[in-house]
Amino acid sequence: MKLFEYMGKEIFAHNGIKVPPGKVAAGPDEVYAIAAELGEVVLKSQVLSGGRGKAGGIKFADSPDEARKLAAELFGTDLKGFKTEALLVEKKIRIDKELYLSITLDGSARKPVLIASASGGMDIEEVPEESIVKKHIDPEVGVMPHFCREVVRRLGLAGNVAKEGADLLTKLYQVFKKYDCELVEINPLVISGEELIAADSKVNIDDEARFRYPAGTPIVEERTALEKKAHEIGVSYVELDGNIAVMANGAGITMATLDIIEHFGGKPRNFMDAGGGADSEATAQAIEILISTEPKVILVNIFGGITRCDEVARAFVRVRESAGIPVPVVIRLSGTNEDEGIAILRGIGIESYSDVREAAAKAVEIAAVS
Amino acid sequence: MKLFEYMGKEIFAHNGIKVPPGKVAAGPDEVYAIAAELGEVVLKSQVLSGGRGKAGGIKFADSPDEARKLAAELFGTDLKGFKTEALLVEKKIRIDKELYLSITLDGSARKPVLIASASGGMDIEEVPEESIVKKHIDPEVGVMPHFCREVVRRLGLAGNVAKEGADLLTKLYQVFKKYDCELVEINPLVISGEELIAADSKVNIDDEARFRYPAGTPIVEERTALEKKAHEIGVSYVELDGNIAVMANGAGITMATLDIIEHFGGKPRNFMDAGGGADSEATAQAIEILISTEPKVILVNIFGGITRCDEVARAFVRVRESAGIPVPVVIRLSGTNEDEGIAILRGIGIESYSDVREAAAKAVEIAAVS
């Protein structure tokens, strides 16, 4: 789950990491009031896409009037497909130098990894390898003073800024652990006189740890309405922009089914992994989600293991009898109770395939002509 | 550092471990007032020795009057050489069963070890091996739910008591870590209806961690005045009851010096490890401590390495010139600058030995005749 900048900064502030003074506003008048309090301000569109600055989502204002005017423009803007619904209004801070700092997961090492650079303000991918400090963190040890000393030394910090840097690293790792983060990123981390200030925040929290989020952790819903509905019935669903609705059982086989559709020249409407061993009622609900997206055809690819082919077939009978199925359905059934499933489907006039090649080719053909 | 029972219980209560309602009192009238509040009470002498119950340091009172009367007796009592200066007055609790529970250090395993037994209320040394639950705790892992389940199961706890037991183990280990404990012991841990209550506490805290004790941690001074003075000048000192004062450099060699004295039939007045590399001023202060104990003779055993024999000799010159040395001194000097040291001492009329055998025999001889 990605948090908005202002949410990440609230978490930072709550855990002793310095951020610029500021408040979040939902409209130009609120922006005016905050600017009247803070003086020279920065207005930052609260959207979850990267490259916000280049896209025009960040503006500077010298006066409350200017702030209100710029805010009115920003609230209307579409940034890479995201609409600005909130602005973070912050006091403009002195910037002596910009650094980059993040802690994220390294799947290969199975450990958190700290990435830092004395060149902040730009994408870390654009910073040359040799000027990046990269150090793994042993989760059994955490971030100790010597770790901080080494990072701060390599960033070339000195004096009070070095002290603040070491302290910040300790706190940032605490945030990373405490909030079950996948990523905490500060870019830029600003040297402002003798202080270190987090001028931006990117905080991604592990959805799976929701059962233990600290009290007050904000929740951001990233799923579309349909994805949310699918999630509620225990189905993994991603909306895409084609016209062939897809259901398969297993993430890998579902991805492969989409690939096969594209191989035959079709475009999938969605990714739907209906999981293993679902009963016919849950499967029926999943089918209804597919129908609701108004595809030209539904392609089902079941390799039955735990999933029984007859249960899948019964789900189609169930939907046919209740809501009806207004689009053609192409089904590949293979594995456990395959023959029974094929017979049941034949009973409601749906022809099954045992080879995914033939099924996919057929679905693409239907989508193309209809 | 050993804490008094009531201090340990304050720490327990502060960290969510149940203890009986109670207060500490410094005189019989305070005891009366507390008993008037609590009803039937137990009076417990706050002394640091074990076997307090058997020695008569624990009394039950049905009324405030009886409590005051018993308290007056207890305040006068000497328990194994300790005077009762405070009484813990606690509400008498229902006792369905007594258990034993502790976490301590295992030097061999280099880990904390949990020791528990369904037979509480007696010394754990007297409990048969097979009815003791002994489990090491990996400091990298701590006490996890499965650890608690296993201990509670082996103690035969059930229902709510089992739940409280698992919770208590988690909290007791937190106390053990948070307060840098060498030992936390609850004996007896009482099953009282559906509750688990710590009816006693023994908490020993690591002296070396004093720099990070949590705020409010009580401090108990176990050192005698002399031991404290020695500690302040950086010398390791233990009072004993003989008449030969001893100084040596190093814990092992000091212990061996005491052993050699006893081998020749003498009795040491103290253990004094003056450490390695002390200068003549610090050594002079250490000598003054020895003199203040009015021994019959002072035996010094120096194997010079980092410690220079001439510096030790100069310390004696310094004391001789300032306070004077009113008792005979026997010195063994060997190692770094040995010849120089011997010459300096000869200048003030002290004869040195290079063999500890001769020096120790001579000191014992002097102590025997004087």
Place this chain on the structure above:
Amino acid sequence: MAIIIDESTRVLVQGITGNQGRFHTRQMLEYGSNITGGVSPGKGGQEVGGVPVYNTVAEAMAAGGVDAAVLFIPAPAVKDAAFENMENGVKTIVIITEHVPVHDAMDIMAYAADKGITVVGPNTFGLISPGKCKIGIMPNQIYKPGTIGIVARSGTLSYEIANSLSAAGMGQSTVIGLGGDRIVGLSFVDVLERFEADAETEAVVLVGEIGGNAEEVASDYISKMTKPVVAFLAGKSAPPGKRMGHAGAIIERGMGTYDGKVAALSGSGAHVARLPWEVPELLKKAL
């Protein structure tokens, strides 16, 4: 031979009295796996399919030893269950459970690495040495004993491929699922090294997918292997920034793309199947 598990492996099922635990215990017993016990706190003394249930791993260990444990445990309790096995000396842990927090997974893997413990998963179908031992949730009927090792990030896709190999007369030495999460216990390299050293294995099928850099790292090792490797990757058509079912199957910041992985694998000498049904053909050619 085979790798990690064989007919001598004594298997413990943790969470044996839950629905999943019961069902798959029966399936594994049917397959012939040597299930010697189950764990379910407070249910000690019961039986599931003739398998004795214990209250704790320590009890099961004391009753007769455990070589591998398989976890059918709700995600929030997986860390505790994994440590219960690891702290009690179990040397192979198979975590079927999906939705395990990544920080818990990292803690498990750090401890396992220190103590030389093999962790399969989380979010895996498990592993099987056909004809010898099955630990996991894969269907019993699709595997045949043989000389092909299969290592996969995803379940059903590997079933499909195993099935097509069996149909083509190519049995398997061991089939293993790494798990679909971002933090899993075994890497492709860990498994490839074992297959390379296994006398019974003649060739390896690697079933990968988009996201992470597991396939890229594996490529370095594949270039040093003596045994042929056929690879198939899922997710060619996946858009960036979307998790395709698996927590780990996501293209982020330009990393983990299909094309990058295909290039790395091809460069290492692996035979890359563009479509799943090409795998048996490529394997026949490579052998």
Place this chain on the structure above:
Amino acid sequence: MAIIIDESTRVLVQGITGNQGRFHTRQMLEYGSNITGGVSPGKGGQEVGGVPVYNTVAEAMAAGGVDAAVLFIPAPAVKDAAFENMENGVKTIVIITEHVPVHDAMDIMAYAADKGITVVGPNTFGLISPGKCKIGIMPNQIYKPGTIGIVARSGTLSYEIANSLSAAGMGQSTVIGLGGDRIVGLSFVDVLERFEADAETEAVVLVGEIGGNAEEVASDYISKMTKPVVAFLAGKSAPPGKRMGHAGAIIERGMGTYDGKVAALSGSGAHVARLPWEVPELLKKAL
């Protein structure tokens, strides 16, 4: 040969710019130890006795490698310093510092055990392989190269014994101080195993003391050794319940008594000297 350290050992001094660090660096250099660097945060670029000072262990490691580190660091900072060395790949850590909190020591030892790191101390004089390498604070002049291994819980007493052996013509292979604290990195057994395996060592002197059960545990191993062991124990006359200088030298709850240790050692076949000057004689007889 010798154990743990020899002429090839590259030694790093942590806390090299403090009084103790400076003094003992010079002493070690004088002895001929291969001191390749020192660490002192913020003092990088300086020199002590010709030895380059680095800001961090990582810097020192990058500059030319480190085999062993010796810590002259205040007790509250020892844990951090030890982990700095361990996390940067140093495989032998010698902790001279006294007064290290026991919980810190336990944390250090747990990590070291996982990673196969040897920790000597805390509260040790260090170790020396005479004529090859000295890491610690013992006097330079009392040791001679030879075939006797010495392992001691206390410093000065071992100096005295080493000196008497040297005087009697019996040089030492390696002399090592376990440290006087309750939690230390090496046990008697750890060292005895190394001496037993060391071709250069012909006999071992064990210098123990009251408190703990290190000597009792060692006895089990001594009974299996092929090389003779002479033991001397300090603290015969110590009263129970009092710490005799060392944190570990205390008789508690009837454990760790002199008599118990003598009985265990005698029973194992070790030759127990009742007085320190008996050690050379017993050793001569045993050889």
